Amino acid sequence: MARGSTLNLQIKKLIILKYLSGIKQATIAKQLNLSRSVICKAIKLFRLRKSLVSPPKTGRPRKTTPRIDRKIKTLALKNPCTTAVDIKAQLKELIKKFGLNIQKSSKIVPNYLKRSKSPGILFQRNNR
CATH class of the missing domain: 1.10.10 (Arc Repressor Mutant, subunit A)
Structure with a gap:
């Protein structure tokens, strides 16, 4: 099943910097005009991976161009x-x-x- 588009690396950095400086998730969501669930997910993935970079995509490669x-x-x-x-x-x-x-x-x-x-x-x- 396809997922939504990934966040830009700069936006991820901005979210994490604001969160680490003590700003609440709801406030970050309002400031960046994103949903609170997107902010929550970005923070959760940062804690898990200890990195902002997304992992490589999985799945079978395409047969046709x-x-x-x-x-x-x-x-x-x-x-x-x-x-x-x-x-x-x-x-x-x-x-x-x-x-x-x-x-x-x-x-x-x-x-x-x-x-x-x-x-x-x-x-x-x-x-x-």
């Missing part, structure tokens, strides 16, 4: 009747440029089309 995502979307918008297999075939040249192997990950194009709610036929199966 934003440029390839845009290309998938433009191909789907150009012809709404295009299947995911057709889009994948059209992407071969672009994929070779970036060294991405989309054959092993056959779900990249359909998953992107689902996620972005772009027009295009996701699957064409003949179950006979």
